[in-house]
Amino acid sequence: MAEAALLAAEYGGSVPQLLHKHGYGPGRPVTNEAVQSGAWSRCGYGGCNYAGTPESLRNHQGKTGHR
Numbered sequence: 508m509a510e511a512a513l514l515a516a517e518y519g520g521s522v523p524q525l526l527h528k529h530g531y532g533p534g535r536p537v538t539n540e541a542v543q544s545g546a547w548s549r550c551g552y553g554g555c556n557y558a559g560t561p562e563s564l565r566n567h568q569g570k571t572g573h574r
């Protein structure tokens with residue numbers, strides 16, 4: 508779980524804590540921020556707007572064939 512280790516190292520293992528720290532809440536574009544920070548990746552296949560951790564992106568691409 509390299510992603511979990513990275514999160515633990517950078518954010519103390521608590522994403523909600525990270526979000527709170529940066530003032531995110533309902534309605535804030537946290538997905539865009541996560542992508543811009545490099546923590547998440549966007550699919551981008553054929554204009555697909557899916558974004559997530561590297562692990563969830565792999566799942567998404569496996570299910571949809573977006574690669």
Ligand SMILES: [Zn+2]
Pocket residue numbers: 550551552555556557567568571573
């Ligand atoms: Zn996609």
